[in-house]
Amino acid sequence: MKSTLKLALGLASAITASTAVSNVAHAEDLTLCWAAWDPANALVELSKDFTKETGIGMKFEFVPWTNYADRFLNELNSHGKLCDLIIGDSQWIGGAAENGHYVKLNDFFDKEKISMDDFVPATVVGYSEWPKNSPNYWALPAMGDVVGWTYRKDWFSKPELQKEFKEKYGWDLGPPSTFDQLKQIAEFFQKREIDGKTVYGASIYTERGSEGITMGAMDVLYSFGFQYENPKKPYEMDGFVNSEKSVKGLEFYKALYDCCTPPGASNSYMGEGVDAFKSGQVAMHMNFAFTWPGLQKDENVGGDKIGYFVNPKGPDGDQFAQLGGQGISVVSYSDKQESALKYIKWFANKDVQAKWWSLGGYSCLNAVVKDPKFPASQPYAQTFLDSMAIVKDFWAEPSYAPLLQASQKRFHDYVVAGQGSAKDALDGLVKDWTQVFQDDGKM
Amino acid sequence: MLNRTADSVARATPEPLARKVRGISDKGLAWLFISPTILLLLAINIFPLFWAIYLSFTNFRANRPNEVVKNLGFANYQRILTDQDIWIAMQTTAHFVFWTILLQTVIGFTLAWLIDRKFRGHAFWTTIILVPMMLSPAVVGNFWRFLYEPQIGLFAYAISFVTGIPPTNIQMLSNVELAPWSIIIVDTWMWTPYVMLICLAGLRSIPEYIYEAAEVDRASNWRQFWSITLPMALPFIMLAVLFRGIENFKMFDMVNLLTGGGPGSTTEVASITLKRQAFESWRTGYSSAFAIILFVAVFGLANIYVKALNKVKQR
Numbered sequence: 001m002k003s004t005l006k007l008a009l010g011l012a013s014a015i016t017a018s019t020a021v022s023n024v025a026h027a028e029d030l031t032l033c034w035a036a037w038d039p040a041n042a043l044v045e046l047s048k049d050f051t052k053e054t055g056i057g058m059k060f061e062f063v064p065w066t067n068y069a070d071r072f073l074n075e076l077n078s079h080g081k082l083c084d085l086i087i088g089d090s091q092w093i094g095g096a097a098e099n100g101h102y103v104k105l106n107d108f109f110d111k112e113k114i115s116m117d118d119f120v121p122a123t124v125v126g127y128s129e130w131p132k133n134s135p136n137y138w139a140l141p142a143m144g145d146v147v148g149w150t151y152r153k154d155w156f157s158k159p160e161l162q163k164e165f166k167e168k169y170g171w172d173l174g175p176p177s178t179f180d181q182l183k184q185i186a187e188f189f190q191k192r193e194i195d196g197k198t199v200y201g202a203s204i205y206t207e208r209g210s211e212g213i214t215m216g217a218m219d220v221l222y223s224f225g226f227q228y229e230n231p232k233k234p235y236e237m238d239g240f241v242n243s244e245k246s247v248k249g250l251e252f253y254k255a256l257y258d259c260c261t262p263p264g265a266s267n268s269y270m271g272e273g274v275d276a277f278k279s280g281q282v283a284m285h286m287n288f289a290f291t292w293p294g295l296q297k298d299e300n301v302g303g304d305k306i307g308y309f310v311n312p313k314g315p316d317g318d319q320f321a322q323l324g325g326q327g328i329s330v331v332s333y334s335d336k337q338e339s340a341l342k343y344i345k346w347f348a349n350k351d352v353q354a355k356w357w358s359l360g361g362y363s364c365l366n367a368v369v370k371d372p373k374f375p376a377s378q379p380y381a382q383t384f385l386d387s388m389a390i391v392k393d394f395w396a397e398p399s400y401a402p403l404l405q406a407s408q409k410r411f412h413d414y415v416v417a418g419q420g421s422a423k424d425a426l427d428g429l430v431k432d433w434t435q436v437f438q439d440d441g442k443m
Numbered sequence: 444m445l446n447r448t449a450d451s452v453a454r455a456t457p458e459p460l461a462r463k464v465r466g467i468s469d470k471g472l473a474w475l476f477i478s479p480t481i482l483l484l485l486a487i488n489i490f491p492l493f494w495a496i497y498l499s500f501t502n503f504r505a506n507r508p509n510e511v512v513k514n515l516g517f518a519n520y521q522r523i524l525t526d527q528d529i530w531i532a533m534q535t536t537a538h539f540v541f542w543t544i545l546l547q548t549v550i551g552f553t554l555a556w557l558i559d560r561k562f563r564g565h566a567f568w569t570t571i572i573l574v575p576m577m578l579s580p581a582v583v584g585n586f587w588r589f590l591y592e593p594q595i596g597l598f599a600y601a602i603s604f605v606t607g608i609p610p611t612n613i614q615m616l617s618n619v620e621l622a623p624w625s626i627i628i629v630d631t632w633m634w635t636p637y638v639m640l641i642c643l644a645g646l647r648s649i650p651e652y653i654y655e656a657a658e659v660d661r662a663s664n665w666r667q668f669w670s671i672t673l674p675m676a677l678p679f680i681m682l683a684v685l686f687r688g689i690e691n692f693k694m695f696d697m698v699n700l701l702t703g704g705g706p707g708s709t710t711e712v713a714s715i716t717l718k719r720q721a722f723e724s725w726r727t728g729y730s731s732a733f734a735i736i737l738f739v740a741v742f743g744l745a746n747i748y749v750k751a752l753n754k755v756k757q758r
Contacts, residue, residue: 070722077506099507208705264593266617266706398507402724409528409708417619417707439502 029057030339033072033083034326036062037270038294039143042359049355050346056339065270066210069401076101076331084334085343087142087326090126095398096329097130102138103330108341109137114348120144122391123364127327132396139327140344141364143290146387147219147322149182150277150295151175151284153307155194164188175309179220179252182284182312186260189283201260202284203276204253205269206416212269213415214394214407216286217253219322222392223314224249235437242426249314250422254415266416277301288324289387292380293360308383310390323391325362399436406432499732506725519732529733531708532716539627539712540691544684546631551638552680556672558639559646576636584700587629591615591701619709622702626710630697634690638683645679646672678756685748692741713737 032047034040040062047058061082063071069089075082076096088096096102105128109116116124116137123141130138155161156173165173169184176182186201193199205216218226225245230236240246262281265272270287274294277285278301296302311321328347330340346352353365357377362384363369375382395403407429414425437443467475499519503512523529554572558565575583590598599610615625649672657667695714698704704711704719717737721730 073506077508095506099509208707209703262594263611264614264617266614267703401506402726405719405724412705413707416617416705417709419619419707 028055028336028339029059030084030336030343031059031061031082032085032087032328032343033061033063033075034087035068036064037290039290039361042356042361045359046352046356046361047343049352050343053346054339054342056342058343069210073401076333079333081331081333081335083331084336084340085328086331087328088139089326090323091394091396091400091404093127093130093138093327094396094400097136097138098398100332103332103337103341105137105140105330105344106135108344112345112348114140114345118366120364120366120369120388122323122388123325123327126323126391126393126396127325127364130396139329140348141325142328142347143325144362144364144369144384144388145288145290145324145326146384146391147215147286147324148289148292148311148383148387149175149284149286149309150292151307151309152280152282152301152305154305155189155199155283156307158194161188175307176312178313178315179223180315183252183256183260186256186284190260195280197280199280200262200276200282202256202286203265203268203273203282204256204261204286205273206257206261206265206412207267207269207272208408208412208416209267210269211394211404211408212267213411214404215269215322215324217250217407217411217415218392218394219286219311219320220253220256220314221246221249222320222322223311223318224252225314225316225318228395235443237430237433241430241433242423245314245316246426247422250411250414250425253411254418254422257415289362289380289384290324292384293378296379306379308380310383310386320390320392321387323393325364397440399440402436403433406436495731495734498728499735501728503728504725505727515728519729520736522729523733523736528708529713529716532711532713535623535708535710536692536694536712536714538623539630539694540688542627543630543634543691543694544687546627547635547638547687548680548684550631551635551683552642552676554635554639555642555646558643572639573636575633578633580633580696581700583629583633584697587625587632588616588701591625593617616702617706619706622706622709626698626701629701630691630694633697634687638687641679641683641686642676645676648679649675674758678752681748681752681755685745685752688748689741689745692737 032043034043040060044058044060047060051057069092072083072086072088073092073095074080076086076088076099086102088102093102097104108114116128116135119128119141123144124137125132127141128137128139130136156175162173165185165188168188171181173185173188176185182202188201189199190201191198205212205219207213225243226249227240227243227246228237230240261268262276265276268276270291273285273287274291276282277287277295278298280301292308295306298306311319313319328344330337330344334340347356348365350365350367353363353368357363357368357374368374369385369388375385394400397403410425410429410432413419414422420428434443500514500516501512502515504510558569558572578586587598590596593599593611593614596610598615599613602608602613603610613621615621653671653675654667657671662670693714694712695718698710698712698715699718702710704715713733714737717730717733720726720733
């Protein structure tokens, strides 16, 4: 009887102890929320070093891009405790800061001697600051990203195509430096037979549901002269958003869609673009730089067959590219803010950032990207650097969501559905955006 | 036997409790049993409805819970009713409802009439016809999206085979003219069996002796159909139209999966607009007002229709 009692007590204490140990271990686990994409897989790999160093376990909550904003903005709005760390989209910064979703990092940065001067300036403005261009930091630049282009180097270098192209357009077939050249190349390849297969000119963003067509059209509009507002008078948009130059830019984007995209590409974004390029459908492919490591490694279209170029210049020589990417923030509703800040401190380390780049993430740390060896470290590294030097971002206002929805509708109605004119679309956009800012009491 | 069991249970029950239970009237007992259901109904149906009505008069945004909520009176309603985009979405919805109901009713009734002939293998064909209705809308939407693909989709090849138009020119989901029809086709494919089932129930409820009497009177097949089959099945057809009408007015999943409202806003039905306003633009008060307007419209139209249905039944 005694031995049975001892055994029972022993088992009970063992169970209690193991539960306590497991509770302690779980209490230290951090959950990081992000989109489900290639860089997220690289981050999982990278974070194993953090666990080794600190003993803090890492859990990940990755959501596909199409639901990314819905899922995590809901989580933040409902003050959920799911995410301790979040890599939120650049446009969220304004809303997340004003609504208290993110922990302000200034004191922490000062204490840990993390300087924003050590990061690429565009990424600090884009991913960390609110209000923009003020020293109020809500995130550490985590994943630099920008829209650029890939092209089929192997097709471009075919002698018979080079000859035909030169005869037709009078210049050598190669990566375009202007949008006019880009369109000529796209027209040249459209419905051409290459290796027994019909191919098309270019894959561009046309997606309606989330942010696709806006990210694509803006890439062109910026370089044609589009401005969000009067630089001297905030929120004055008439004559800037719908300027003559902006109209020409939007007309160009429609012309590119009409002439040179694959059939049925009326709702394409990042995934569809990668599919079109990987399956050998298109000669050129607009996409965020995060897709490049995967494409470079692809057996069919990567290696020597792929080339990269920066978003081309507009008619007046202006050259800009749409900023993508995100910063990493500590969620203010998390119970593990101390551990989460440890992760940010670790992530800001130079060696970690160098490894981040080598695994397929895009570091924003100057020490990594300004290293003399960086441009040669990957075939796309120089294009990434050049692109990051010319970035512009969409409104990062707290009301970015209705602003984005308005541009999605106006652009898709005109570019894909062919309704009205470019002027109508941009005039309508001024009207919609004005309404949003009036609702916010900013106008 | 039952009374004896009840008595023994009553005897075994401690006295104070038994007295309490015995003290409850039948009505009280009924309320006791249905109160959990009523509470649940109030919590998940009635309260949200009244909460939505309240929100519809405010500028509340779910993504800004800390902001002061202002009462706007009827401003949200006024803005919705004067918004051209909302009216276009309503027209698009009406277009879908009209065509899907028309096609589903005509095809569904025809199929029911054929199945009712009880030809050899009719049970097998009934099962085959019912398959689309049993699939999940998510599966159906993705399945048809692949079928409509202009480069690899079977639909484009089938049309190309018949018409000679190159498959890459048959862009069902990208073309402004074709996109609405692509959704109407899928919805009809999926829900015609449902209409067929209801119509079949109607046809099977017609007593055989009426046809026998008509045979005696030498009424032609057409006459029998026009004077007996159709009038007697009409209440069932109308019921199917009511169910499908309400469902299609709220159509969301199929549109979202196939076109997402595009190209442009060509297939943006009211429910898609509502979702965009509520969960993408976060205009909670505004979208609540829109939801109330839609609710009133469906409720009002359904009531008028039910009155007409009752009149037909009484004939």
